[in-house]
Amino acid sequence: MIFPEVSWAAIAPEIALVAGAVAILMVDVQWKPHTRVLGGIVALAVVSAAVLSVGQWLRLDTPGDITTPFGGMIAFDRISVLARFVLLAVAAMGVAGGWRLFERLGRRAAEALALVLLATVGFSFMASSIHLVMIFLGLEVGSISLYVLAGITRERTESDEAAMKYFLLGSFASAVFIYGVALTFAGTGRLALLGQRAFLDANILTRPAVLLIGLALVIVGLGFKVSAVPFHTWAPDVYQGAPAGVVGFMAAGAKIGGFAALTRILFTAFPSMTDEWSSVVAAIAAVSIAVGVVLALVQDDVRRMLAYSGVAHAGFILTGVVAGATATTGIWFYLAVYTVQLVAGFAIVAAVTGSAGSRSDLGAFAGLATRSPFLAGAFTVALLGMAGIPLTSGFVAKFGVFVSAWQAGFEWLVIVAVLASVIAFGVYLRVIVVMYMREPGDDAPAIPTVAARWMLVAATVVTILFGVLPQPLLDLARNAFSV
């Protein structure tokens, strides 16, 4: 019997997170502590995972340095570490931003917090796997945690409905994905991505149909996770129905995991078939952008609006994906800055319309600038960032993927994307108009928790800082991979 090579160092951060999740559940059963104690455990787990990740980064000397321990299941490289950093940041921000929800959940807070950590672990494995089965496992761990989180306020029917919808459609997408995996296995005889690449490099397929169908299904399955058109229909309902306190994390985590897996699969296993998949991805990108912004424009609920804008953003990121591995820097920069804005946005939605509630009418934001200048300011920066106004990180992000796509010869896609960005301005301006230019109703002032406040300060600073001086983050992303 052959034992695969074991490298604890490669999965140490995930172990820390799992340990944190387990500890939360145990401590909760044994001592029934205050929610704050559980929050402390989350913080401890996230920080130690982050520290371990820094250690990993330093151990990997060069950008291209990659080992595949556990029998070629796990990729120990800088991309994995980078993805985990983003995920940890999003998890920490999500918990801080939705803290009021966790306090209100009472006895169920432990479950919710443990699920956040487990979802992080799942998506982190999606990013660091280099084997299709392992990617699927990560996807399922992450997704199932999210299904439960969506329904965590189970006494509310909207929350149940959202969870059910998410679960049914999500399982369907997982099934499509795994079927696609099976077909790529049928086409290449391998499941490890590097093995598939080696096979494709060594052989010329005379009948690639099976492999192409498999690849298409893989794209469909992950397209669901990142909510790209036409697999986006769940997003608005789930974003609206799930408790506001966790939606930000849910949306961001799924996007990061989905794109990490998608780019890993396409760039590692199938670079030789770029011509085949890039036009399909480009079509999905264009439709996602167009449909996302147009539908976002007509929403009267801020959460549905953010959901549709998330669809458009998936399209923008796919605009980078079509360019292939050279766009990796841009894609990760985009993911990092967008998810930060997204989580910040939902933290504000939670603070304004209630962390457990399900509706977030635009009207609730009327006159927020006078009721709570801080929240209005933070939301404005996040929205301008999502809109991609210069001097925010969102502009640099969009610019990066546009340049990549143009260089790859997808000029038409860039033109579609820039024009759609203008419509997207309208989407975000609507909210800003309501916050700054309408008289407040008799709504009580919205007061964010201290944790949410600090989180929003951090998100605002990051959005502006990386808009003015993007070089450090771009360098970090650039050092994470080699073409």
Added chain:
Amino acid sequence: MLTWLILIPVLGAAVVALLPRRRTELVLPVGIAVSLIPVGLAGVLFFQFETGEAGFQFLQQATWYEPLGISYRVGVDGISLGLLVLTAVLVPISLAASTSIDRRLKEFVVYILLLEAGLFGVFVALDLFLFFVFFEAILVPMYFIIGIWGGERRIYAAVKFFLYTAVGSALMLAAIIALAVIHANQTGVPSFAFADLLALDLSPTVQRWLFAAFGLAFAIKVPVFPLHTWLPDAHVEAPTAGSVLLAGVLLKLGTYGFLRFNLTLFPQATVDLVTVLAVLAVIGIIYGALVAIVQPDLKKLVAYSSVSHLGFIVLGTFALTSGGLQGGVIQMINHGLTTGALFLLVGMIYERRHTKKIADFGGLAKVMPVYAGFFLFMAFASIGLPGLNGFIGEFLVLVGSFATLPVYAIIAAFGVILAAIYLLWAYERVFTGVPDKPENQRLVDLSGREIALLAPLVVLILVLGLYPKVLLDKVAPSTEAILDRIEQTTDFQVPEPGRLADVFVAEGGGE
């Protein structure tokens, strides 16, 4: 130095934002004080500027993001110098004119200062990425200024303004990316630096596409007919300070962009497309003037007069003669001064009467003689009375364009007459006759503060009207360099009288 010009308003905005909430009375003085520093800096720039040099001066550069060839490069030449001074002068004046802003004053001052920083940035940027950043970032403060402190339909106007201008700049962004990629294909590394992109070898077809993308962005900003519909809305709804800066400086981004980028980066396309732009410019001149005549609203009248005046600048620019280009640049400054002043005047009467309808006034000259005097002066400057600044600009444009586009020049000349009609007719209805309406009989004439606001503009108008050489000498080398470049890179040769005009200007100038 140029970096300081951009940074000081930003720092000033931060200072204003951090003023204690209760001390609202400090906000405006601090804001004005901050905005006076750039006036000094711009003055120093103006006098230290090496006259007779065509290239960029006061250059500064730093790498920003190297892998993509994005850099921070700033510099000034004869074309941007005057616009910097204009911006620096108009900001403190428009701030000081904003005493009637009674709510959220602090935010207002912050947005104005950020706007100022963005405007300086646009005019000095020598990297297309940097230029685009400022070009687009300007929209945000202006959007808030119109949307929060504007008139009744302010939100409609603000959103229209934002989206209209954003459509144009979106395609320009694509074109900028295309240029950088072409640079990467030709030299191996991408670059957004203006100087690098000038060296590119672009086929006529590529030039036309890129010209169209840049041109659309600038044409919307100018605004060139038929893309002007955002302008009356934005102007009418904006608060006085907003209108002054919008008309005075923001519109010039379009004409400046044409001159700086379209003519130099895409010379062949420029030569090929002259007719299109000239036709649109002339339509704008005549149409803007005709619509201005029938406006019942004083502010709208001034707004439409901008469409007409900006048409002259575009016509001059695409005349591709020395006179046309120089006249265009001078006219940018002139229009900023006179229209800025007219908007200030309209704002002052609005504060007193809370109406801008021409029909609501009459006989004001008897009640407010000083006000009437200033209004008449500015109207004459705007019409182009010899001795005042407007004359020099329009005359140069017409002489310059007659050399290459005689038919257009002749039609455009009617715009001057129409300008006299709408402004003088408006003057007649507002100021002459008997003040028969009781509300008008008790109006107070201009205060010392208001006169002090207008005085610097009057001085500048007289200086430019009587001795335009002070500016023309600095402008001419830069515009000549553009013409040289067009002649070198295309088959187009400026016909003889076109290049002669500069001799005549350099010697005579002010008549």
